[in-house]
Amino acid sequence: MQGILYISHGSRIPEATAEAFYCISSVREQTDFALQEICFLELADPDLEQGVDTLVSRGASRIAVVPVLLLSAGHYYHDIPGEINRLMAIYPDIEFTYGRPLGVQEDFIDVLIERIAETEKPVGPSVKILLVGRGSRNPQTKEDIETIGKKLQSRAGIPVDICFLAACEPSFEQCLNAVSKADLKQVYIVPYLWFTGVLMRYIDEKMRDAANTDPVPGPDVILCRQLGAHPAMCEALKKRVYEALDRKMPSPA
Numbered sequence: 001m002q003g004i005l006y007i008s009h010g011s012r013i014p015e016a017t018a019e020a021f022y023c024i025s026s027v028r029e030q031t032d033f034a035l036q037e038i039c040f041l042e043l044a045d046p047d048l049e050q051g052v053d054t055l056v057s058r059g060a061s062r063i064a065v066v067p068v069l070l071l072s073a074g075h076y077y078h079d080i081p082g083e084i085n086r087l088m089a090i091y092p093d094i095e096f097t098y099g100r101p102l103g104v105q106e107d108f109i110d111v112l113i114e115r116i117a118e119t120e121k122p123v124g125p126s127v128k129i130l131l132v133g134r135g136s137r138n139p140q141t142k143e144d145i146e147t148i149g150k151k152l153q154s155r156a157g158i159p160v161d162i163c164f165l166a167a168c169e170p171s172f173e174q175c176l177n178a179v180s181k182a183d184l185k186q187v188y189i190v191p192y193l194w195f196t197g198v199l200m201r202y203i204d205e206k207m208r209d210a211a212n213t214d215p216v217p218g219p220d221v222i223l224c225r226q227l228g229a230h231p232a233m234c235e236a237l238k239k240r241v242y243e244a245l246d247r248k249m250p251s252p253a
Contacts, residue, residue, distance in 0.1 A: 001034070001035060001059045001060050001061055001062070002033055002035065002060065002061075002062050002063075002064070002245070003033070003035035003036070003037070003055035003056075003058070003060030003062065003063045003064070004028075004031070004033050004035065004036040004037070004063075004064050004066060004241060004244075005036075005037050005038075005039060005048070005051045005052060005055060005063055005064070005065050005066065006024045006027075006028075006036070006037070006038045006039070006066045006068050007039050007040065007041055007048055007051070007065060007066070007067055007068060007080060008020040008024065008038070008039075008040050008041070008044075008068040008195075009040065009041050009042070009043075009068070009069070009075065010040030010041050010042045010043040010044035011043055011044060011195070011197040011198060012043050012044075012198070013196070013197050013198060013201070015196055015197075016195050016196050016197030016198075017040070017044045019195045019196055019228060019229060020040075020068060020194075020195050021038060022229050023068075023194075023195070023228070023229035023233065023234055023237070024038050024068060024237070025038070026229065026234050027234050027237045027238045027241065030234075030238055031238060031241055031242075035055055035058050035059065035060050037051045037054050037055055038051070039051030041075060041079060041080065048065075048080070048083045048084070048087070049083070049087060052087050052091065052094075056091060056094060060094070061093070061094060061095065062094070062095040062096075062097070063094055063095070063096050063097075064096075064097045064098075064099060064241070064244040064245050065080065065084055065096060065097070065098050065099065065244065066099040066237070066240055066241050066244045067080055067098075067099060067100070067101055068194075068237065069101040069102070069194075070101060070102055070103075070134075070192070070193075070194050070227075071101055071102075071103065071104075071133075071134075071136070071140070071141050071144050071145075072100075072101050072103070072138065072140055072141070072144075073134075073136035073137075073138045073140075073141050074136060074137065074138060076101055077138065080098075081098065084096055084098060097244055097245060097246065098244065099240045099241070099243055099244025100240060100243065100244075101240075102233070102236045102237065102240065103144070104144050104147050104148055104151075105236055106151070107232040107235075107236065108148070108227065108232065108233070108236075109148070109151045109152055109155050110155075110232065111227050111230045111232050111233065112131075112148075112152055112156075112190055112192070112224075112227075113152070113155060113156055114230070115190065115224040115225050115226075115227070116129070116156065116188050116190065116224055118224070118225060119188070119222050119224060121186065121188075121220070121222050123158065123186070124185050124186060125185060126183065126184050126185040126186070126219075127158055127159075127184065127185060127186040127187070127188070128158065128159050128160070128161060128179060128182070128184055128186070128187050128188070129152065129153070129156065129158050129159065129160040129161070129187075129188045129190050130160075130161050130162075130163060130172075130175055130176070130179055130187055130188065130189050130190065131145065131148065131149045131152060131160050131161070131162045131163070131190050131192060132162075132163055132164070132165060132172055132189060132190065132191045132192060132193075132203060133145035133148075133162065133163070133164050133165070133168070133192045134164070134165055134166065134192070134193060134199065135164030135165050135166040135167040135168040136166075136167050136168065137167050141167075141168065142164070142168050145162050145164070145168075145192060146162060148162075148192060149161075149162040152190070158188075161175055161179070163175035163176075165199055165202065165203075172203065172206065173206060176189075176206060176207065176210055176221075177210065179219065179221070180210050180218045180219070180221065181218060182218075182219065184218075184219040185219055185220065186219055186220045186221075186222065187219045187220070187221045187222065188222050188224055189203060189207065189221060189222065189223045189224060190224045191203060191223075191224065191225075191226050191227075192227070193226045193227065194226065194227050194228070194233065195226060195227075195228065196226055196228070200226055203223065204223060207221055207223060
């Protein structure tokens with residue numbers, strides 16, 4: 001019997017876990033599988049091993065692991081496969097397959113533009129978008145954010161700078177400092193993050209610090225919402241569920 005195991009990052013912030021759970025649950029309701037469980041890589045329960053145990057106890061003989069991740073980075077290439085390979089040794093009779101992150105998709109650019117529009121701040125002259133990625137040591141992550149930035153600039157008709165919260169340059173703090181002193185009227189901070197959590201709070205905190213410490217009035221800096229449980233995100237995740245059925249896992253080392 002086919003089981004589906006969604007694995008999200010996890011967060012110590014309840015609102016972040018709830019947002020991920022809501023998004024995944026809406027996808028779960030639209031798919032045709034009786035055995036579906038949600039688990040988290042860290043900071044929340046159940047973990048991946050508990051999710052597999054539950055599916056096996058409910059009768060799953062095949063498990064498709066669906067990573068609830070935006071881009072391919074360390075969690076996708078190392079952490080999750082390492083855990084799956086360990087569990088393959090524990091459950092040698094269970095067939096595991098492994099899906100893909102959502103990646104770069106045109107529909108997500110529409111979501112970003114929608115998040116800008118939701119601020120209800122009319123776009124005037126002398127405006128810039130600061131696109132904020134999570135960051136990773138994997139070079140593909142930076143390439144993906146650069147691609148998204150170019151697509152967003154083309155679609156929105158607004159100059160876009162990119163920055164990162166960790167592991168890549170330029171950093172969010174560097175770029176926030178630069179745009180705060182630039183000859184601009186507006187700056188939209190657009191997080192390329194799926195769910196709320198520690199990183200969204202960090203962005204907001206740094207923005208408040210910058211506003212409180214700079215004595216010279218600068219541009220109107222506007223924080224947009226994360227991608228969240230937007231229908232386009234849920235639809236993309238649903239497609240990854242069906243793709244994951246055929247993506248084989250490597251044998252454990």
